[in-house]
Amino acid sequence: MALTISCPNCGKRNGYEFRYGGEDKGPRPAEEGLTPQSWCDYVHMNNCVAGIQKEWWCHKNGCGAWFTIFRNTLTNLEVEEPEAKL
């Protein structure tokens, strides 16, 4: 495996320059009305998709940006954004 990630600033680079930042879970929820369950769900729970997922990456040893990409967890290859299912 030799992961490469496309940084919006620096282009396609060696995956070891990046830090993985988790599945895309959306913005932080408002604090009001959060239960321990719903908060835990936001913080800890993952979909663990075997296939394409949207995820966050940080170009740690580069420009430092956080950005999202799509990646296939079955091949560990970056992929184009899948077309939205209608």
Next chain:
Amino acid sequence: MNRLTKLPTLRIDPSENRSLQYKGQTYQGVAGDTVATALYANGVRVFARSLKYHRPRGLYSLDGECSNTCMQVDDIPNVRTENTLLKNGMQVKDQNVKGSAEFDWMGFMDKLDCLMPAGFYYRTMHKPASLWPIAMKQVRNAAGLGKIAPDFRMKGDYTEIYPRAAVCVIGGGAAGMTAALAAAESGLRVVLLDARPWLGGCFDYRVSAYDQEKALYQRARELAKAVEATPNIRVFKHTAVVGVYNNNLITAFQVGGESDSFNERYLEIRATSVVVATGCIERPLLFENNERPGIMQVGCAHRLARTYGLLPGNQAVFSIGHDLGLEAAADLFDLGLQIACVADIRADGQDPQLLLALTKRNIPFLRGWVACEAHGSRQVEKVTLSTIDGSAKRQFGCDLLVASAGLTPITGPLTLAQAKLKYDMHTGYFLPVDLPAKTHIAGRLTGLQHALAIEASGRLAGLNAAADCGFDTAKSAAEAGQQLNALPGPERGTRLVSAPVKGRKSFICFDEDTTLKNIKQAIEMGFDVPELIKRFTSAGTGPGQGGIPGHNLPLLVSEYQARTGAKPIPTTVRPPLVPTFIATYAGANHDMCKRTPLHDLQKKAGGVFRRMGVWRRARYFSEDFSCREEILNVRNNVGLLDASTLGKFRIHGPDALKALQRVYVSNMAKVAEGRVKYSAMCNDDGCVIDDGVVVKLAENDYYFTTSTGRAGETVEWIRFHTRYDGWDFHLVNLTDAMGVINISGPNACKVLAKVADTDLANEAFPFSSYREFTIRKKIPVRAMRLGFVGELSYELHADASYMPALWQIIEEAGQEFGIRNFGVEAQNVLRLEKCHIILGQESEQRTNLLDLGLGFLWHRNKPDAKTVGAVALRQTEKDPGRFRLVGFKMEDPQRPPRDGSIIVDQRIRGYVCTARKSFTLNESVGLALVDAELAALGTRLEIFEDECNGKRLDARIVPMPFYDPQGERMKM
């Protein structure tokens, strides 16, 4: 032995001698010899003994697919002598023998095979239970091939390079060379790799005609010359590919020649496109005693003569399944080998020219015959041939049996690149059905045998690879394709694995002594997938990995499962494709670690350094690791600490405050200019991940510090937690750009006053405030009055380049007060006396802000900030079942518990984070995390230290801090 010194195909230089030591004698070889060919030239036929049965083993393939010629060379075990170039003075020893390779006292093991069926060790030696430890010792001693000393140190240079290539061609045979030339036509940067020390592949040693004018070997040299003359092709010879990873990352290692500066070097090549033209190896033929010394593959026998000038034997029998076998027979006959018989497992399909050549030489030829047993104890003496169905048999005397079932492509690089292989009935090869992106194949590995077709396929692949790199090669590729189609296509191959035998001594894997019979046994026991059979019988898990059994095992398994209609499934191939020295992979092995700007000064001052995270820091300044003098000097006088490893950051921009409010638990809007605010960051479980101070430089412009260990993650942490917000702020990591000096002790102000261009009076620069001024009118510093060690103390932040000067100025100014360095351990004790925490020491992963008693830092009324950790803190603040940080005093003031000791009653109730003998207080004190219900003042704690033999230490929970509870000393 007499060398054939006049052959034009030789890759040795018979005029240059090389010698080696083996069994106390000096053996002569020549330049270009491998260790094994030199020994062979001196009549050595048995090179090693096999793992389990101690069977004699000899030269079989010359390309190192098995451990047959593994020996110890210069104290290095398991060296494949058949492809290790001979260097003068090499010390060679045989392995896995009691006695010698020729006469091994353990040879009797070969008779005990019926006691060792497949997986026998799982079913024996465990009854009675007391037997196992003894048996295990025997097993350990019997297993393992080579021997290495625990204090062995590898000599020589091992380096690494990382070339970039547009096109990487794996394999420097005719196909690979044409591919490289074709790709290079577009001006692309091409890298060509070949495992052998020369280019040429299977043309290199063959004298058959390439065309009207040239022999194959001449064509190979012509191509090699063209390749070497092309400036944009970089050739790496003697370079074995070991790994292929996705996105076309290729790893390999090159063996240095006599004039190279390195012994071996590791290569990592990121290529846009890859051409795999690795060719074929021979598929071993299985029959009784198929690995006796004197039995070798066609290429081995042929190359021994043509490449190394060694006629492999006197009287030979051939049992082959491929035209290369017929070609070799005719050629070796011409070089002086007597051939008793050539048996071909194919009933038809031979090249008529080659049959004619055999007839011309009166070499007897049998169609549909195969070797079924080799005779002779240490070396082959006689061979029984039989028809494929076993109905007729004949015997021939010989000292050489050239045996091979057919060819099999070297698909390792493709498998590693995730190509799916499928069994092809025509060629009998496992061939890729879908290639990974930007990967091409060419040459013999596709089944082609015709010389022109091999080259045409190489040209096509090279042009396609250039197209991957953005060049329009469509037209020339179409031409090359047409040319290829007009030439003979892939040739029919053979399927036969084994002669008609029971298989008790027919070895499918030489390294592991796995026989045909073992495979049958495993299948009977329910291991029905090749991968499981491999695991159960060990076949293909030895030093040569799948080299010998890789192709035959799936064929055999599918043959046994014929009734289920199972198709052969290839076994897994894993990197490295060729076993590789750890020294080679390690390369230069750089140790990357950071030094503070004061490193050299601290070293000179007697600092004892320790690695802490990415840094080296001075932990002690004397051999007294209790640091008594360093500590007392801070308490009573003044000390100097290098705190440059602290994380240092500036955040500024319109949304800087918002970002701080997000990650710090305190209300950062309340940070006043000129003041220092201590606060903490939590994660979303409320657990503390960092603490430090924040200073407001201007509106939406802040300077803040983090703990040493957290400096590397801070920028990404803040950006991560604001990633959806689109806020506008800049965050600059100043950790390496600035250094920090901490001056602490009652005389700190006096020292600093001598050099600072500012008023340091308590009113002008009070505790917990921030000032900017210069030192000696030159050095600008950012100064904070803090009290981590509990004394009057200044933290001076300055540009890294000023640090040595600043340090020396202060040291000089402090001389009259007896200023001295203190290290990280003294600081640790000093702050312990003040009960100031160090994260990671007084906290673990699950410790939250409230557990540490730092709840006062948390500003709960900023829900709009969505502060990281706030939700969890709210959810846990009423939870009574958590740990709590407490301070304790030991009943025995002279006996602190060691850090990490546990606090117990009937069960474990907590642990000691830090405890020390306090010279200041003449007490033993410490901090511990304990169950909240034990956290009340006055509670007695029982401390269980390692090796305490049940005797527990007594402590009592006391108020914190232990030293200067009113904090007067920091403010004086």
Next chain:
Amino acid sequence: MFGRFKPLWGKKPQLKSSYDAVIIGGGLHGLATAYFLAKEHGMNNIAILEKRYIGFGGAGRNTAIVRANQRTQENVPLYKEALDLWPILTKELDYNLMFNNCGNLNLMHSEAAMNTARMNVCTAQFHGIKSHLLDAKQLKELEPAINISPDITYPIHGAMFHPPGGVVRHDAVVWGLAKGAARYGVHIHQQTEATAIHTKNGKITGVDTNRGRIHTPRVLVSAGGYSAGMINKMLGIRLPISVLTIQAMVTQPLKPVLNHVVSSGMYHAYANQTLKGEIATGAHMDPWPNYTTLTTAHYIKHQAEALSDFLPFLRGVKFMRTWAGLADMTPDMAPIIDGNDPIDGFYMNCGWGYFGFKSCTATGRYLAKFMAGGQCPDMLKPFTLRRYEKHRLMGETAALVSYSADN
């Protein structure tokens, strides 16, 4: 001596339309649970569904190290029981699991690390388990191959020595448990993939497979790295799991030279010599979730650099084979073992990361008790999924973990 060779785990059984319990995943945990359900609770109408072949996943990809020197009292007793079970199971299954209790050495590279290790040592000693701290000199005497020179990246200060630990032949455990389970009537269905889990009114009713439907009131998912994705897909229950690849490798076989399992947290590496003589070594995880089980160029090089430092004789030895498996990591490096919550009859045993081998047998045994009686045994209670919403992480790791975004 050996007689005829019979299938080790019986003839291939027919898939029945109903079982008392269905276990998804033919790895160590599934096999052990099935074995103990049948042997100790008389439940022998059980099916194990294995998509590929038994032992395909983590069971066949680990480096077989066993030990009982974990950090917390919630974990140590479970691992101790497992350690004690190896000789017993060897006898019970009549299969040589090849337990080599050579002892484990955890290298420590600073004073601070020695102190951190002391907590493990004290916890072990408190539970009556042998474990000691050694200084560098004692360490060198015990294992002469270790380099205690100060001139390496992470100089060695000492070690945590855990004599009862060692190595068990992992494949033998798979096959032995399969043999044992089959003997009690458990059906092992290989090449059988579970495709759906059915519930009704909050209760488990059945499992769909690629070979047909099974009615059952109990399902255990113990599919290693594949568990979390499967549980989410089939039941909509999300877990705090990141599935990473972890790599290991072996060298060419050598005569005995390394006598303990040697590991180092700083170097992210462990090494031990197998009975076959290979040095088995590994530990690195690529910190991005994936299901590829692919190895990397980055890692084999890193491993070589690490070994060159602390076991420098290995520079003259060759790597022969490297592979990867899946490690389903939880935020606190402790597994999730739970049942009947929120679905009656649904059990899960996952999140074992890279340490699922060591305690598989004991866990299987307690889980069998759980599944047979419906009540969670005390030993397993700390491993409940709900600990995360209570912000009660387990404490198996002192340091923050790096594979989670939230650290």
